[in-house]
Amino acid sequence: MTILVTGATGNLGRLVVEHLHSTGHPVRALTRDASAAGAGAARLPDGVEIVEGDLTKPDTLAAALDGVSALHLLGATGHDHTPLTTGPEILALATEAGVQRLTVLAVGDDESGLTTAVRTSPLEWTFVWPIDLMSNTLGWADTIRTTSEVREPYAARRTASADERDVAEVIAAVLTSTNGSHAGRSLHLTGPEALTPAAKVAAIAAATGQELRFTELTDDQAREQWRAEGWPDEGIDFMLHMWATVPASVADTTSAVEDVLGRPPRPFAAWAADHAAAFRP
Template sequence: MTILVTAASGQLGRLVVDALLTRGAEPSSIVAGARDTSKLADAAARGVRTVELDYTKPDTITAALEGVDTVLLISGSEVGQRVPQHANVIDAAKAAGVAKLVYTSAPNATTADYPLAPEHKATEELIVASGVPAVIVRNNWYFENYAGDVARAAESGVVASSTGEGVIVGATRADLADAAAVVLLEDGHLGQVYELSGDQAWTYADLAVAASEILGREVAYTPLTTEQHVAALEAAGLDAGLAGFVAGIDAGIARGVLEVPTGGVSRLTGRPATTLVDGLRAALAPAAA
């Protein structure tokens, strides 16, 4: 088996390569792809083959797939451009006769109404239409996304959002990467859609409690309306479009778009997922170092 990890120079991609190696994959069986291969020097030093792979350049995708039978398509980061970029990878995988395509999607991607869902829904539909044997792993929110909230709370004593009492069932990037590695390495899983979640369901009020424990000071949760949230984001320097996009995600969380059953990660990896407090501590550690 030869596994191609796309976007391997990114935060998630690097962790997937690490997880594959930790789980016993031979370095020579892993291909790490990125737009800039100089950013893959650490993987190359460990014996992993590195290749140029740019979602906007189909020829690089075709070349990267040579000799590959399993692919992890990590979703692109360019909002509004993801569907055609992902389509290039899916088309190339079909042409190459890939035996397993794993795609990192978003929670409740085909049923939920929030700004990030449409591109993931469209990509999942393209995968089904292609006929390429596939597995969908829908990553819940990264704990690392909330490190900034906790860091700011060290001075303000407040975490604020317009998520209301919306539930998040997140995990660390490392946990989600490990779950993806299991799906890539193990036989089976084809046709499955996994809602990858942590072991805890929590709200922003719970985030305030976790921040209090980490910081050693009381932190309160201040709920905002969507309008208040947009105004605060614009005051912080975001343009109206981006402020509306960010607040729209929080509005989706308030409606329950991230609420999925707990334990998705641990069921695949066979170990407990990282707790919210431990995950946030780890995310904050580099800033404190």
């Protein structure tokens, strides 16, 4: 039976597809544009079945769900991560198609239409939510290569970021499990430690052999810098508010990765070593 992965050309979805394929599981990759799945960084492995469909248009998904035993579903769509509003229709289609297991990339602790549809469905469902992905620090790559410096506000914030490869492996393990041990659970995935931005920059410096700096900005300095970079004011307001109100819980580590995979999660230093080339001039 086939496993369907939605968001298959995204950074995380592609890793899920690759891991399932490399471990011998028949995998079907859903994307809005099949041509994108065969080119550039989004290229999927040979032998992966690629199908087109749009999660915001459930009537495009019937063929993709045919013969599927397990489904990985995004809880948000598009570059702006708009919450998925068609969850109930998709869950109904999946149930009718005979899908047995479901992973949902969403928090799963509110009462949105998707959450309710998942919790009341007959499927073996599991919510999966990484606190933060280590790959988000790739957003620093350009400035580190050109200035050897990262400049951001709120330097004291700490996040227990998870290696995206660990997250993909957890999703794959849940999708292929047959004992139901993960059914009905919400897995909050983290790395083994919570780090400040400065600590992450230090780890990247150690991995690359470069001298790098982290400079903390005031709100006004951040506004000036981001405006110069072309950010709209509403985007600046959103980021400053988000960082100013980061809950302390994002620094809490969990055992979820080890519970599922039977090994500790990868630390940020290991991630930085594996991605050092992205930060070197």
